[in-house]
Amino acid sequence: MTRVLIFGTGFAGQGHAEAFRGAGAEVVGAVGRTPSVVDEVARNLDIPYSGTDWQEALETCRPDIVSIATPGGAHYEPIKQAIAFGCHVFCDKPMTAEGDTAAELYELARRKGVKTAYAASFRYAPSILHAKRLVAEDAIGAPTEVECISHFNLEREIPFGWSHRKEEGGGRLNNNFTHTLSIVTSVLGDRILSIAGEVRDDLGRAPIVEGVHNFATRRDFIPQNLDDPSLEWGESNVEWSYTVMARLESRFADTPVSVLFKHGGLVPRFHEDHVVFYGTKGAIYVKGHYGSGHLYLHENKTWRELPLPGDIAAAVPDVRGETEQCWHHLAREFVRDIRGEAVEPYPTFREGSQYQRIIDLIRRNDSWTDVTGLA
Template sequence: MSKNIRVLIQGTGFAGQGHAQAFRFAGAEVVGIVGRTPKVVQQVASDMNIPYAGTDWQQALIDCKPDVVSIATPGGAHEEAIQQAIEFGCHVFSDKPLTTCGESAKKLHDLAQAKKVKTAFAASFRYMPDVIHAKRLVEAGVIGEPLEVECISHFNLERSIPFGWSHRKEDGGGRLSNNFTHKLSIVTSIIGEKILSIMGEVRDDLGKAPIVEGVHNFKNRRDYIPDDLNDPSLKWGESNVEWSYTVLAQLESKLATKPVSVLFKHGGLHPRFNEDHIVIYGSKGAIYIKGHYASGPLYVYDDNKQWVEVALPEDIVKNIPDVEGDTERNWRYLIRELVKDIKGESVAPYQTFKEGAQYQQLIDLIRKNDNWVDVSHLQY
């Protein structure tokens, strides 16, 4: 494909604007943006110099004739828009979660395959530089045979963040959809993509959140926390998603003789005492990456039984997209790969709707919370 790749964006908030900038970074032409509110979408289009602004997605597909669409709305709004875009013959970049249930996510994957369009699924924190470095070190045998992985994070989110899509399962909310997807992507990129088995437990420790008008940008939602949470006129919305989860998984690795055990432990509302981290344990050593999404630095437990910080290789540093913010940088990395693929250039495998459908089916299984064994009748 020699002509400019034309992109239509759905969503005007933080993600929509970030996707638009990422596609421009990759050399594509952003021809239009669609949102729910005329005034907002027109303002964003003007600010970002996007020529077309609209509120009707189907009409925008007709008017803009995009080669690829970018879906940057909450998960509950993805299915119909993606289906329409695929039927229109567009390639699709979608933020996570792909949809709100495994069945609908699989239908989109199947449709994309049938229509032979390319897709990308933005569980994109596998592109963190230290994750790429860790993958290289594991493949080089630095820690021997990989045995276990441990992912620990506590976000200490404010319980009074205004009620919105993140509180509702039907809108794509929940920590599994918006945290676990990234963690699973990180681990599979390092260990291996084949997930053999999984089980988990989830908790909703929030219950409710205040309903506040005017929240548009997800990143600024804390600015709208009410000053007086005891105001009798304040309305409240009920949460129906998990805010904490514990997941155990087994992954296949070409470097291991047995399945690699993985622990994912996340507390969305709980404070951390020590650093969030990801650790890969092996038969000869270990790799520790600081940060809940492996922001670094990276340490290797070496032959001297010491944790030694290891700097990023220069080639990884040079390949990092130049933008502030981990989320924005990882979007640029993945979108760059998608654009190259659409152009017919050679690229490494990246996550598609195959993983989007797989992850959502796994989330459905974990949310069943049915892995408990009743031992109350045992005598001690």
Template sequence: MKKVLVYGTGFAGQGHAKAFRDAGAEVVGIVGRTESVVDDVAQKLSIPFSGTNWSLALELCKPDIVSIATPGGAHVSAIKEAIAFGCHVFCDKPLTESGETAIEVYQLAKQKGVKTAFASSFRYMPEILHAKRLIADGAIGEPTEVECISHFNLDRHIPFGWSHRSEAGGGRLNNNFTHLLSIVTSVLGEEILSICGEVRSDMPSAPVVEGVHNFTERRNFIPKDINDPELEWKACDVEWSYTVMAQIGSPLASQPVSVLFKHGGLTPRFHDDHIVFHGSAGSIYIKGHYGDGPLYLFNNGEWQETPLPNDISQSLPDIECDTQRSWTHLAKLFVSDISGLEVESYQSFEDGCRYQLIIDLIRKNDRWVDVSNLLL
């Protein structure tokens, strides 16, 4: 049985621990930054070792696999130490906070010969797998274009934390676009040919509030009096909205597939968030920002809801939570691969590194053409 050490105690850390247990591995330890929090999580999940010293945990637990589940800015040093220790590494998105450090950890893993997994794992959503099958079977003809549209209407007064800081791995590109790019490439093919885009930083600052340890509970800490003169504020330096265009090379299409990614982190939705795949002979519409469904097929001039095939749902873990089910499916692939079993391909640090380099390019935001003086 493979031994796993988890780094991170929040929603992702606890989710990774459950995923690896469901994958048949032994979770031998968990590490966090706050002693009382990591001890509580370890007790709740019956994990034998807990601590705040990552180096010591590697020595004492001697894991085969480490699972990196902290915000992206804390990944680099932990990954480096784990690779030096000879561990295989499962890492949540983003891989790191910058393309430069992503290249560094990718090359280190490659040199050491350890296996890696990159968990932009909503590519395993059931209706995404359904769309992949339909498109491969020719249901929409040759894929021509894709649109991924989402509006999250996040509260502008969410307490200041890692999601507001670029050096901590924050921003919507790191924590939303990564999933969507993974979804699109899982369906069409992994060849990302070209990309351009813009970002908008429309949350200039956020209130500072103590006590937020779990990302999913941060709304509960929004100050009741946002105009309190005693309230401390800190500047944000990441994007909360983005528009990205990409061209994807696909073995299913004779020319590059055009993709639009449009996300408004702070803007309200009017119609449903959705993912649509258009083709020369039809289209597929999937409701939900990550494609949770239902799925509709446009054929013969009308949209028809298309039920999920039973074999697809049966091929995935029987878990209701989309995030947890996706982590668990990837963890099973990773553990099986490390154990010498033949598995389907999954994303690795190579993909995570490529994504981070792409995010850096989008954030440069330097592809605009000035047309204000064309007639002068």
């Protein structure tokens, strides 16, 4: 049986463990930063080995696959060690905190001949798989443009942590744009021609609170009294909003497809978040910031909701949570590929390193042209 070692004990680490079990693999160990936390997680998930030393865990557990489920700033060294050990690597996004290190790891994995998976995995949301099929079947004609719009209205008081720091893998580009870019390229094609964008840090600071170990429960630690003079604050240095424009080459169109990615992490939504694919004959609208809601097709000047095809519905992993379902889907494909079975292309370190370098470019905020002299 395929053996998997998990690095990370929070929401992603526990989710990855269940995903690989769902794919028929054996989870042989878990590694975390805090001994008491990793021991408890391993006990609760019935994982036989737990520890805090990654190299020791590699040598003791002898995994076929390592699953990297820590914040992005902690990915580089463990992945480098795992590649040297000959392990296949499943890594959550972002791949690393910067493009150069991501590109280095991609090249190391390629030279070593290990397989990699990059979990920008909402491309496996059922309605996105449906949209992909419809585009391939010419339901909207030649694609012309796409828009991915989301407004999260996140609490400004969420305790300070990795999500507030660029060097730790934080920022909305790393943790939102990676998914939407993967969604668009999975439907239209992965040849990205050009990119332009702007980012904005409209948060500033966040309260420092002890005891936050799980990203999914961080809201439970928001201080009740934000005016407490003894409360300490950490400074954000990363974007909470972004606007990105891209041009993609698609085998379904003779000219490049225009794409708009608009995300406001701290602002409220009025209409539904959505992903829309426009074409010369029609359009596909999918509700939800990652396209996890209902799908509507526009044809003959009318929108109509389409049911999910039976085969796509039947293949949805039987687990709660959209994030978990997508992890299960990708883990299933990854394990099957490692076992030599035929699978559809899935995101790898090739995409992970490309996305990280694109994020570096967007964060420069230098896409503007000064027009003040044209007045």
